[in-house]
Amino acid sequence: MKPVVLVVEDETSLMTMLRYNLEKEGYRVTEAGDGEEAITVAAETPPDAVILDWMLPRMSGVEVCRQLRRRPETRNVPIIMLTARSEEADKVRGLNVGADDYMTKPFSMVELLARVRALLRRAKPSQAKGQLSFSDIVMDLDAHRVSRGGKYVHLGPTEFRLLQYLMERPGTVFSREELLNGVWGPDIYVEPRTVDVHIRRLRKALNETESMDVIRTVRAAGYALDATNDQAA
Numbered sequence: 015m016k017p018v019v020l021v022v023e024d025e026t027s028l029m030t031m032l033r034y035n036l037e038k039e040g041y042r043v044t045e046a047g048d049g050e051e052a053i054t055v056a057a058e059t060p061p062d063a064v065i066l067d068w069m070l071p072r073m074s075g076v077e078v079c080r081q082l083r084r085r086p087e088t089r090n091v092p093i094i095m096l097t098a099r100s101e102e103a104d105k106v107r108g109l110n111v112g113a114d115d116y117m118t119k120p121f122s123m124v125e126l127l128a129r130v131r132a133l134l135r136r137a138k139p140s141q142a143k144g145q146l147s148f149s150d151i152v153m154d155l156d157a158h159r160v161s162r163g164g165k166y167v168h169l170g171p172t173e174f175r176l177l178q179y180l181m182e183r184p185g186t187v188f189s190r191e192e193l194l195n196g197v198w199g200p201d202i203y204v205e206p207r208t209v210d211v212h213i214r215r216l217r218k219a220l221n222e223t224e225s226m227d228v229i230r231t232v233r234a235a236g237y238a239l240d241a242t243n244d245q246a247a
C-alpha cells in the first residue's frame with residue numbers, strides 16, 4: 015500500500031510539479047484546490063501526510079489545519095505548511111494550529127520530499143498504539159487500561175477516549191466544541207453540556223486514587239489536562 019499524500023494548493027503549476035515528484039517517490043497523491051475541498055478529500059481518503067498551502071481560496075491553510083486536527087481520522091496526520099511569508103510570527107501561528115513542519119516558498123523540492131519522508135517515518139510509531147503518560151497517569155492503549163499512581167482506574171469508553179484525547183496534547187485548552195469533534199466525531203450531534211458530564215465522570219474516576227486534580231477547567235473556554243489546580247471547578 016502506497017502512502018497517500020494530500021496536496022492542498024491553488025497554484026496549478028505548483029500542484030502539477032508536486033504531484034509529479036511525489037508520485038515519482040512512490041506516493042499516491044490526492045489533491046484539493048481550496049480549503050473546503052481539502053476537508054472533503056481528507057474525509058473521503060484519509061491521507062498519511064498533508065502538504066498544505068497557507069494562502070488558499072475559501073478557507074485559509076490555518077483553518078484547514080485546525081479542522082483536520084479536530085477530526086479523529088486526521089487528528090495525528092503529519093502536516094507541512096507551505097507559505098510565501100517568512101515572518102517568524104506566522105511560523106509560530108502555523109505550528110500552533112497543529113502543523114508539524116513549515117516551508118517558505120520558493121522551496122527546494124528535494125528538501126520538501128526529505129521532510130515528507132521524515133514526517134511519515136515519525137508518524138509510524140504513533141499509529142501503532144502503545145502507552146501515553148502524563149504526571150502519574152499511564153494509559154495502556156493496547157490493553158485499554160488506565161492507572162494512576164500505580165492503581166487501576168476504571169473508565170467508561172467515552173471517558174477513556176476523552177482522556178486519550180487530552181493526554182495526546184497535555185496543556186492544550188480544548189473548547190467543548192473541539193472535544194465533541196475530536197472525541198465524538200464531527201458528524202455526531204451531541205449537546206455541548208454532554209462534555210461537562212463526561213469530564214465530571216473522568217475527573218471523579220481519576221481523583222478516587224489521588225487528590226491532585228489534573229483536569230483544568232478554563233472558564234468560558236473549555237478543558238485542559240494540566241498539572242495545576244488553578245481555576246479548577
Ligand code: CA
Nearest residue numbers: 024067069070
Ligand atoms: Ca496559494
